[in-house]
Amino acid sequence: MRPAAILGASCAALCLLALAPRAGGQEDALDRLDDRLSFGAWNDTVRVRVSGTLDLEEYYLNQPATGLIYSDSENVFNPRLSLFLDAQVGPRIYAFVQATADNGFDPGEGGPYVRLDEYALRFTPWDDGRFNLQVGKFATVVGNWTPRHDSWDNPFITAPLPYENLTGLWDSAGARSVDELLVWAGLLPKPGYGGEFFMQYRDIPVIWGPSYATGASVFGQIGRVDYSFEVKNTSLSSRPGTWSPTDTQWQNPTFSGRVAFLPDEMWTFGFSASAGPYLQNSAGPTLAPGRSLDQYQEIVFGQDASFAWHHVQIWAEVYEARFEIPGVGNADTDAYYVEAKYKFTPQFFGALRWNQQLFATVPDGEGDRDPWGNNIWSVDIAAGYRFTPYTQLKLQYSLSHQDSVSAYSNTIAAQFTVRF
Numbered sequence: 448m449r450p451a452a453i454l455g456a457s458c459a460a461l462c463l464l465a466l467a468p469r470a471g472g473q474e475d476a477l478d479r480l481d482d483r484l485s486f487g488a489w490n491d492t493v494r495v496r497v498s499g500t501l502d503l504e505e506y507y508l509n510q511p512a513t514g515l516i517y518s519d520s521e522n523v524f525n526p527r528l529s530l531f532l533d534a535q536v537g538p539r540i541y542a543f544v545q546a547t548a549d550n551g552f553d554p555g556e557g558g559p560y561v562r563l564d565e566y567a568l569r570f571t572p573w574d575d576g577r578f579n580l581q582v583g584k585f586a587t588v589v590g591n592w593t594p595r596h597d598s599w600d601n602p603f604i605t606a607p608l609p610y611e612n613l614t615g616l617w618d619s620a621g622a623r624s625v626d627e628l629l630v631w632a633g634l635l636p637k638p639g640y641g642g643e644f645f646m647q648y649r650d651i652p653v654i655w656g657p658s659y660a661t662g663a664s665v666f667g668q669i670g671r672v673d674y675s676f677e678v679k680n681t682s683l684s685s686r687p688g689t690w691s692p693t694d695t696q697w698q699n700p701t702f703s704g705r706v707a708f709l710p711d712e713m714w715t716f717g718f719s720a721s722a723g724p725y726l727q728n729s730a731g732p733t734l735a736p737g738r739s740l741d742q743y744q745e746i747v748f749g750q751d752a753s754f755a756w757h758h759v760q761i762w763a764e765v766y767e768a769r770f771e772i773p774g775v776g777n778a779d780t781d782a783y784y785v786e787a788k789y790k791f792t793p794q795f796f797g798a799l800r801w802n803q804q805l806f807a808t809v810p811d812g813e814g815d816r817d818p819w820g821n822n823i824w825s826v827d828i829a830a831g832y833r834f835t836p837y838t839q840l841k842l843q844y845s846l847s848h849q850d851s852v853s854a855y856s857n858t859i860a861a862q863f864t865v866r867f
Contacts, residue, residue, distance in 0.1 A: 480867055492537055499530040500866045502598045506554060508858040513825075513847055514611040515656070516858075518555030525554040529564075529597075541569040552656070552687040564659050577667045584690065586657040587683060588664055588675035588705050589719040590764050591751040593657045602788045603829045604843045604860045606656055608802030609766045609782035613650035615820050618684065618726050620733040621743070621773030651684040651725065653747065653768045653782055653804075658683050660690045662700070673717075676704035682725040682745045684770075689727060699724040699741045705749075713756050719749035725770060734773055743771045758790040778819045779807035786827075794834070800827040802847075821849040825856075839864045 484497040504525040506516060516523060527549035534542045545565035550558035567583025586593045592610065595601055605611065658679075666675035680695045683703065689695045701723025708716050725745035734740070751764040765783040772778050786800035806820035825847030833839045845858040 484867070494535045496533045497530065498533070498867060499528065500598055500864055502527040502529075503863045504554065504604065505861045506858060507860075509854070509856045513856045513858065514605060515553040515613070515652075516555050517551070517553060517557075520555075523555045525550060527598075538574065539571055541571070543567055543569075577669050579666050580663070581666070582663045584659055584661040584692070585664070586659055587654070587679070587703060587721075588666065588677050589654065589658075589683060589703050589721055589747070590705070590749055590766075591707075591715070591717055591753055591762055592764060596657045598862060598864045599839065599866055602786070602796060602798035602831060602841075603800060603827055604841055604862045605827065605845065605858075607764065607784040607786070607800065608804055608823070608825055609653045609764065609784065610656055612652050612782070612802075612804050612823060614652060614770075614780060614806075615650050616770055616772070616778070618651050618686070618730065619649075620730050621726060621735075649686065651686065653766055653780065654683040655686055658685070658690075659687070660685065660701070661692045661695075662697070671709045673707040673709065674705070676702075678702050679723070682723045683721050683747055684725050684745050685727075695728075701745075703747075707751075713754055715751075715753045717749075717751040719747070719751070721745070721747040721749075738773065743773055745770055760788045762786050775809055775819075778809055780820060781805050781807075795832050796830070798827075798829040798831070800829075801825075802827070818850075821851050823847060823849045837866050839866075 481498075486495045487493065502525075504523075504527070506518075506523040506525065507521060508516065508523070509521070527547065530546045532542075532544040532546075536542075543565065544563065546561070547564050548559065548561045550556055551560055552562075552564075563584070565583070565585050567581050567585045569579055569581040571579050586596070592607055596606065598604075660679035660681045662677055662679035664675060664677035666673070668674075678697075679701045680692060680697050681689045682701045685695075701721060703719070703721035703723075705717050705719040707718075710716075722744055724740045724743060726740045726743055728740070731740060734743075746769045747766055748768075749764060749766045751762070753763075754761040763783070763785040766781065768780050768782070770778045770780075782802075782804040784800055784802040786798060788796055788798040790796045801824075803822075803824045804820075805822050806818045808816035809819045811817045825845055827843060827845045829841055829843040831839060831841040841860075841862045841864075843858075843860045843862075845856075845860075847856045847858075849856075
């Protein structure tokens with residue numbers, strides 16, 4: 448069967464599944480399940496709720512795959528079960544846990560795996576929300592995409608470009624020259640010595656998805672100003688395998704923060720910043736004598752805005768990132784996106800997103816300067832339909848193009864979500 452036919456059959460099957468709850472009266476069953484997954488004790492001083500989502504995703508894409516999809520196949524099926532536990536103990540203590548079973552944090556990693564994506568404990572000393580202290584493993588406070596990144600709230604299936612476009616920069620070793628950096632980025636042919644070593648690396652983006660690193664944060668709202676600051680064990684660009692405290696300690700922490708201004712109910716304007724070492728511990732032996740990991744930082748500044756009015760929602764983020772690279776110097780890149788969502792009916796919505804990332808130049812050692820990455824743009828078009836309060840189907844088409852690459856990259860994706 449042709450890939451497009453496979454995707455079409457998958458979408459048809461998902462539609463039938465989505466319609467089944469209404470036809471079979473299963474919506475009432477989900478309502479009853481929702482009630483039974485909430486518990487109270489000691490006159491409701493302690494409240495616990497269990498919830499979850501089941502996502503079934505199908506991707507049809509050109510090779511090589513773009514973004515954070517790891518597969519040699521043109522078709523990728525990606526199921527994911529996420530379970531959430533929320534617990535409130537009195538008015539001051541709150542805890543949450545997110546457990547996930549899937550084929551890997553990013554599609555195509557070849558699981559199955561079971562892991563704890565998030566777990567945290569929060570203390571709120573005052574009722575007005577002006578101050579909260581949180582410790583654990585949780586999503587970054589940077590930007591405005593992370594609070595709406597889950598499959599039910601995200602109008603798209605994939606993340607915006609700053610959160611998933613691989614730059615070509617390594618975090619497992621320090622570049623010894625500009626030529627080596629350009630080889631990593633795919634702008635120069637791989638030299639003969641690269642064979643086995645090149646098979647071991649994976650590139651990094653500016654921000655790796657929601658960045659569930661481990662640490663502590665303080666946040667709150669004072670008047671029309673929201674603030675949030677965190678210290679985490681890894682940088683925004685770090686890969687999921689480094690986020691847990693058992694994998695990365697706090698010898699080289701990253702400090703991040705965001706301040707947002709809410710002038711009225713329609714607008715929000717935010718400013719973010721982050722700084723911390725991006726190299727893994729395995730890169731230590733590749734550094735020059737006397738140099739340490741904390742001397743090579745990822746520094747990120749971000750601006751974001753959101754707007755909501757009637758059936759229209761608009762979000763935008765701009766990031767300026769600098770990687771301090773051994774043997775090279777500063778490598779800068781700018782990435783941004785603008786996305787809009789429109790509700791045609793209470794159940795049916797459409798969304799459009801424009802993304803772009805631009806790479807600055809670095810000295811080539813011969814008196815000239817070369818870009819250290821391929822400039823890229825992409826456009827995403829999505830449509831979603833909520834059959835019931837518990838079931839949702841989304842379809843997405845993405846088109847992207849990189850400098851120095853003649854072909855355009857196409858991705859078609861479908862996602863069916865059941866929440867409970």
